Amino acid sequence: xxxxxxxxxxxxxxxxxxxxxxxxxxxxxxxxxxxxxxxxxxxxxxxxxxxxxxxxxxxxxxxxxxxxxxxxxxxxxxxxxxxxxxxxxxxxxxxxxxxxxxxxxxxxxxxxxxxxxxxxxxxxxxxxxxxxxxxxxxxxxxxxxxxxxxxxxxxxxxxxxxxxxxxxxxxxxxxxxxxxxxxxxxxxxxxxxxxxxxxxxxxxxxxxxxxxxxxxxxxxxxxxxxxxxxxxxxxxxxxxxxxxxxxxxxxxxxxxxxxxxxxxxxxxxxxxxxxxxxxxxxxxxxxxxxxxxxxxxxxxxxxxxxxxxxxxxxxxxxxxxxxxxxxxxxxxxxxxxxxxxxx
Amino acid sequence: xxxxxxxxxxxxxxxxxxxxxxxxxxxxxxxxxxxxxxxxxxxxxxxxxxxxxxxxxxxxxxxxxxxxxxxxxxxxxxxxxxxxxxxxxxxxxxxxxxxxxxxxxxxxxxxxxxxxxxxxxxxxxxxxxxxxxxxxxxxxxxxxxxxxxxxxxxxxxxxxxxxxxxxxxxxxxxxxxxxxxxxxxxxxxxxxxxxxxxxxxxxxxxxxxxxxxxxxxxxxxxxxxxxxxxxxxxxxxxxxxxxxxxxxxxxxxxxxxxxxxxxxxxxxxxxxxxxxxxxxxxxxxxxxxxxxxxxxxxxxxxxxxxxxxxxxxxxxxxxxxxxxxxxxxxxxxxxx
Numbered sequence: 120x121x122x123x124x125x126x127x128x129x130x131x132x133x134x135x136x137x138x139x140x141x142x143x144x145x146x147x148x149x150x151x152x153x154x155x156x157x158x159x160x161x162x163x164x165x166x167x168x169x170x171x172x173x174x175x176x177x178x179x180x181x182x183x184x185x186x187x188x189x190x191x192x193x194x195x196x197x198x199x200x201x202x203x204x205x206x207x208x209x210x211x212x213x214x215x216x217x218x219x220x221x222x223x224x225x226x227x228x229x230x231x232x233x234x235x236x237x238x239x240x241x242x243x244x245x246x247x248x249x250x251x252x253x254x255x256x257x258x259x260x261x262x263x264x265x266x267x268x269x270x271x272x273x274x275x276x277x278x279x280x281x282x283x284x285x286x287x288x289x290x291x292x293x294x295x296x297x298x299x300x301x302x303x304x305x306x307x308x309x310x311x312x313x314x315x316x317x318x319x320x321x322x323x324x325x326x327x328x329x330x331x332x333x334x335x336x337x338x339x340x341x342x343x344x345x346x347x348x349x350x351x352x353x354x355x356x357x358x359x360x361x362x363x364x365x366x367x368x369x370x371x372x373x374x375x376x377x378x379x380x381x382x383x384x385x386x387x388x389x390x391x392x393x394x395x396x397x398x399x400x401x402x403x404x405x406x407x408x409x410x411x412x413x414x415x416x417x418x419x420x421x422x423x424x425x426x427x428x429x430x431x432x433x434x435x436x437x438x439x440x441x442x443x444x445x446x447x448x449x450x451x452x453x454x455x456x457x458x459x460x461x462x
Numbered sequence: 463x464x465x466x467x468x469x470x471x472x473x474x475x476x477x478x479x480x481x482x483x484x485x486x487x488x489x490x491x492x493x494x495x496x497x498x499x500x501x502x503x504x505x506x507x508x509x510x511x512x513x514x515x516x517x518x519x520x521x522x523x524x525x526x527x528x529x530x531x532x533x534x535x536x537x538x539x540x541x542x543x544x545x546x547x548x549x550x551x552x553x554x555x556x557x558x559x560x561x562x563x564x565x566x567x568x569x570x571x572x573x574x575x576x577x578x579x580x581x582x583x584x585x586x587x588x589x590x591x592x593x594x595x596x597x598x599x600x601x602x603x604x605x606x607x608x609x610x611x612x613x614x615x616x617x618x619x620x621x622x623x624x625x626x627x628x629x630x631x632x633x634x635x636x637x638x639x640x641x642x643x644x645x646x647x648x649x650x651x652x653x654x655x656x657x658x659x660x661x662x663x664x665x666x667x668x669x670x671x672x673x674x675x676x677x678x679x680x681x682x683x684x685x686x687x688x689x690x691x692x693x694x695x696x697x698x699x700x701x702x703x704x705x706x707x708x709x710x711x712x713x714x715x716x717x718x719x720x721x722x723x724x725x726x727x728x729x730x731x732x733x734x735x736x737x738x739x740x741x742x743x744x745x746x747x748x749x750x751x752x753x754x755x756x757x758x759x760x761x762x763x764x765x766x767x768x769x770x771x772x773x774x775x776x777x778x779x780x781x782x783x784x785x786x787x788x789x790x791x792x793x794x795x796x797x798x
Contacts, residue, residue: 122791175626176625179621180618180622181623184587184588184619185589188529188577188589188593189593189595190592191572191577191589191592191596193600194600210585210588210617210618215587217580217581217767224787225563225568226563226568227558227564228579228786229560229572230577233789261686289789329507355550377644451613
């Protein structure tokens, strides 16, 4: 078994699937010769040629629109948005929520639109400051649009397996990659702080079904439901909490659509307490949706109010001091868990 | 001077006339059904613009693609679409092309290359470029005809779609149906160039202006564009000057007469593309009047039958409201 980082795992999934299925094409800004801003498409153009791996103009509406059309024409396009923030640029958002998400439905099943949109999200604190337009977490937007599947992998192993599933799916998939996960290999300090960022990844192809959460740690006192980078922060918080005698369980949904409600609900029924950790803004966010689902499904089992640990309702600021304050940190998770336990 | 029929056979000319007339009859009947309250949504009729869809589609092969618009019934009929299924879709019936999920603005018929239509102005343009990309990657030698209006030429989607198609030399024919008004706003108030086709130069693309009331002129321009596209010379922008004889939508006050003068509307009515083509067919003696009348009776009957089919078709079952949100079954609880 080898250890891979997140980018390398994605790269390997793309390479293996492109070898298997010649209908898979990759395009986006700087994904070809340059290999992608975060190296996820490194060497793909060299290996598969300019016909299948294309650098696009800076034209997000054309990137997503062409992906929709290419899928209608029988390809399986992987369209990269360089940053998820760019989904609002040019005509991209219309193509996503009015076209891509709706076509299978509004045409009564007459066409399938198997597009994978890869989109890096999130704050890179404390590695790099991306500020307000290169750091957002927008996954809740896409949860609100029926017809899109949403993957939010937290580990290299999951990234490879979920991406392979996405590439074999007949539905449009938003594949959201938290940028801090990319830095594990090249930033020793980050890796030391969060050793769970690196992973053993099998060289063989494997797929992870959508809608199956992963229990990162079993515990009996509190259920933490966390996604992407927040999984790693929660693991670190759990270590600290265990020293205080608090035994948390960590559930990583891995996909937001479909959402593995059963695993989340079963965990909450077992522990009687839930803390939801999500980097996106608090209002109308992922944590709000999961919290209301838990209330609907497991209210009678709750021994304490649900707590959300979310990004603040502010644009992501530039200065590291401000940025760190705007997004959830281990201390926030610890405080929330202690709050619901009452000690 | 002999009348130019672009070397089309009698059979092909009959098909062109039939398709134009079928569109006209279909749209008139749809208008009537709308007035009777049988169509639950909005409809945008194609009456007056028939020469554009038929001129373009008569130059295409069965497996060539078409991207349609909110004013799209004519595109689907011109490509060979089934009028029963279109009418049923307008009425929200389970037997419609989109099984009642789409309605007038979301007609699709992939088996004849009609790859959908969008209620979002301009949105089909980048999608057409994507279809062109699929052709380019798969080397299938098909072409895409992408219909859109003059209003769409002011969207970012127009720029993004044409730019990509031109940059990658994709086999797309961009067909601007310039009916002079974006809903109520005249082109001269919204668009600082005289011809939409003038914009082609910005993409290093050939731009052509044709008389959109002349089906043969549209056919010829499209045929040349398909030849360029199939031989790898990339996209063409064809602007067809045309006019809608009805309002933007059924129910548009005074049939669009609030923002268009009576004189202007009357002037364009005189240029009716179907009457003009009928006259030519008879004057040239390619067709006897009786042959033309036979076509007319057949079209009227077909459309009557389509209306009956649609009226008698069942509505979709409310229990299936969530069907088709996802294509695959493995979508878990969230997809139910």
